[in-house]
Amino acid sequence: MRPFRAAALLLASLLPLGAQVTLKMATLLPENSSWFRIVKDMGDTWARVSGGRVKVVFYPGGRQGDEPDVVRKMRLGSLQGAVLTSQGLAEIDRSVYALSIPLAFDNADEVYATLEAMRPGLEAAIQARGFVPLNWADGGWVRIFSRRPVAAPDDLRRQKLFQWAGDPRTLEIWKAGGFNAIPAPATELATGLQTGLLDAFLTSPQVVLVTRYHEQAPHMTDLKWGIILAGTVVTRDAWNRIPADVRPALLKAAQDAGNRLRSDMRATEERDLKALRGAGVKVVPVDAHARQLWNQMVAGAAGKIRGEFVPAQAYDEALKDRDAYRRRGK
Template sequence: MRPIAALAAAALLVLPIRAAAQTAPDVVKLATLVPDGSVWDKALKGMGAEWTAATQGRVALHIYPGGVTGDEPDIVRKMRIGQIHAAALTIVGLSQIDDSFRVFQIPMFFQSYPELFTVIDRMEPEFKKRLEAKGFVLLNWGHGGWVHLFTRTPVRDIDELKRLKIFVWAGDDRAVQMWKANGFTPVALASTDILPALQTGMIDALPSPPLAANLLQWYRKAPYMADVGLGPLAGALVMTKSAWGRIAPADQAAILGACKKAEARLERDIPGQDSTSVTEMSKRGLTVVHIAPAQAAAWRATAESFAAQLREKTVPKDIMDLAERERAAYRKGRR
């Protein structure tokens, strides 16, 4: 009888342990380059709190902001080996997963936020399908603002820009080659190295949304901003399919709902941050450089050259065709 009693006692001890294990939250590790305390970081933290509340504590989000886990190519690599479960990525990181996202790298392809948001909504099913084929799940879209060129000296025409050293994301070799093919001098760096590189003269120019240039103080060493917008800095929140599969279907639905709320908040708040950031930086030394119409035409011609190369060598044809078709439909509807 003693062995039976011992087994029964052991069973009673094990049951509470198992019950406790079942109530422990599934912690999702999310990496991102967004600065700690920024509007994007606050959106992610608010979304994480909603995940926990909506799943009654079954899923928790742990955020690693500010590039502490590495640049975006490093983050994607760590996701593939299971060290990181999710990431809020820009197009640089997303294009490491699938080249279709490079359609958002085409300069001057989009003319406005409403146009961008509409085209993204219509193309979303295709992007989801492509990500899932690569082992990832699309949770929502993010927006970083409209990119402008910040430089150490005033730049008005393309020839002046070609004499400068321009920041390009490290790990994006295709972008490096494309800049070189168009007569520019790209310098590939991690995003965390931008400010030191500006301080030492390693780079003279960088494309950035005003909000990022303001938050990260890049404008203090690159105090001239061309008033020609180059395009949106789009991004997305993705999770590995293996991590997503651990979450119960009902909780997945709750998480997606929270993600869409965060996306809507960024769509509402980020566009206004562009002009607000320019105003704030202008009070502290930023000079907005006006690009005359004749010079702007040369900028657009260069953008078309980039677009042609992306169409030919990088962006899948069906994605390029779909983006152009949806953009044309939007513009036709706006007439």
């Protein structure tokens, strides 16, 4: 029996070398979007450069649930990866919200300069929680979309505001500011708008154009609230099952996809805004007085944003790195 047992052990040790690793990856990205096509290309590249040893099965369009659901499924092992917005990434570590502090950044260059400075710490925090970050991108600049025009904070307070379910701390910040914030999964936003349960929400024009939310909320406030940070992560257990010799090529393909997503977002921003206006979306101007009211509102909530929405250390570091970038540009 001993020779047979030794042969069986040898065979078992060799099987992983030729076995295929299948990664199930979820995202809210719609299947018909240019963003998902870029992500799908990444998966195809993984299969090619690994010689078929790595296969990615994608679940786009929220088929695996909202982002908190997706992160929970990754922790349970039923999913191995995801393309997440800051909402989902914050389920892993809330420090990522430092790149989404309301009204803190003027342009994408500021955001990415701050991200680059903070990236080692952010990625270390994500890795410490059992995930491997593969790339960073964004979903465009968040603006307010609403059933009725919103120029100043009081206009928004009079409408039913969507707030992502599962984040009670952010919900409390909105409510403390006098807003009628209603928690719901992102996958139910369309239904909420159609039934009148919701009147307003914050997301980017690019997301609205793809999802057609503007058909129920045809007003867009001309105010850049913040950027939708995004990134691709896989579980550490899944990453470790991938043969070590192909991991560098997979990481490069993921980073290339992140760069393409960023470029696509910048290239299509004005085109998408024009398309929304052509579809009947009315841009609500924000004059100097209204802008001051928004700034005052955010400043009044800073004590809660710092510490509750964003961990204090990450909040301070983001503003310090942003200011350092601004000084270099002068």
